[in-house]
Amino acid sequence: MSKGQSGLGKSTLINTLFKSQVSRKSASWNREEKIPKTVEIKAIGHVIEEGGVKMKLTVIDTPGFGDQINNENCWEPIEKYINEQYEKFLKEEVNIARKKRIPDTRVHCCLYFISPTGHSLRPLDLEFMKHLSKVVNIVPIIAKADTMTLEEKMEFKQRVRKELEVNGIEFYPQKEFDEDLEDKTENDKIRQESMPFAVVGSDKEYQVNGKRVLGRKTPWGIIEVENLTHCEFALLRDFVIRTHLQDLKEVTHNIHYETYRARRLNDNGGLPPGEGVLPPAPASPCPATIAE
């Protein structure tokens, strides 16, 4: 899922990440395209393949987020959507006749796009991340990072990290879910040095030093997307796809979903959702069949 104000390059970045046109760009600067009045949730599914491995990728975009004059509670539709997916999964799970592979529409990762102001996080960013880091894995990214020089980038990242820490926002990879020491050291390095990744996205190719590279051409130079000295796109891609994809799914299933499930069962008096009010019999068989 990708979040952030319009124009921060979300669609372009998604396309760059998966090297295919998986994200429908709001037809760049389309005249009829107006900023939607409320936050919309658009989910598009794709099947992409690489080296014989097929992946069903669903990209959820949220146009309209943070664009209004009054953005109070604009995260609520998103929170609701995420919880709805958990609910769907839960309902499938508690069925008597369960499907062999429950269709998983849960959101495994939320890429939050931070505007590269160079100053600090916006109050809206803080509010959103505070609310949503409890229900989904959030990976904060600094969008359109080609507007910052190296020093500005370093300073901004540090400030953002500090602000997230001070406000108790746990972004992915969360410290408390590190399984062993190896994980911890690896993740610590990512958490304290690289994140939030400062990225630049592009779907246009240019010739640089005899190679065709994805980049942006400005009068003062060409910004190469996959060049680590220019931006951290390659780090983000490796992180989300090559190394931590499975972990993102596991944390979503084992932690976020379980939290949701426990809350729902508690609310329902220890019964699975949808069942009638049974007399509180201590030897009720239901909880046993659900717990795996």
Added chain:
Amino acid sequence: MDKEYVGFAALPSQLHRKSVKKGFEFTLMVAGESGLGKSTLINSLFLTDLYKDRLIPDASARLSQTLTIERRGVEIEEEGIKVKLTLVDTPGFGDAVDNGDCWMPVVRFIEEQFEQYLRDESGLNRKNIQDSRVHCCLYFISPFGRGLRPLDVAFLRAVHDKVNIVPVIGKADALTPKETQILKQKIREQLEEQEINIYQFPDCDSDEDEDFKKQDAEMKESIPFAVIGSSTVVRDGATRPVRGRLYPWGAAEVENPHHCDFLNLRRMLVQTHLQDLKEVTHDLLYEGYRARCLQSLARPGARERTGRSKLSRQSATEIPLPMLPLADTEKLIREKDEELRRMQEMLEKMQAQMQQSQGEQSDVL
């Protein structure tokens, strides 16, 4: 005998001398969301460091911050011409989660300046009217959006009949040339659609030379100006050091017309249209305000005191204008301040003269 030459051809130079002695005043307002490079641009425009001791608040501090209006003054001098520049800044604009009506303090501020001028003009002692009216508002639009946002539109509509608006795209180095063109086009369309009146450059006189006309046309076409600001100097290889921003892939130069419209903006604001901005503020915007104000007072309620026919500039003083507390004493204080400043200047000049003549005397001896 030279019958045809009376001598009033020397009038312009008399005017010139007087204006130079009087000095020039200009009040510039900058508005727009934080992080769009406003302060850096101002420093670049006037080659000063107006924002030296600046502390940028973090997000949690901004959660509770409301919009404030800050005024900074600086005196700049160039080749004997003095300009007293007042900069009005609006930190906190658009920062909150709910930005409803966040532009009201700005509108009130602009109106207060008009109000003050109206009272001064209508007062009995009109010798030293201080013009604190806002002559121009540089409104910064984000390069990251898709044109004007709802907040931008709301602000511009609230102030476009009270101040000269010059729209500017900040941090233009985020955009490739093509993206810049598309964004400018979009913004121009939106401005027209929303019927927002930005400052209109007057057409140049037909007797100006071709170069000037071409420059003028170019300038009009590049609105809104896409600018980059910087106070750091970069050494780009073999070329001479220029002000710019150094990236791993190259250096974006502030004063390079192929990189951004900074030069156009500076030329427009300072070199060619400063006086016009002041005139439009006075002749159009202020007069509009004044007419609205006086008309609203000439309605029932005030009619017993002054009939519409008797409404003159003199009688305006008797009508209770929207009250500013302690306005008169403030005015007196300001007048005295100005007098003091002038006396100080004269004193310094006399001292310098005395030192000079003393030096000469000692030489003679």
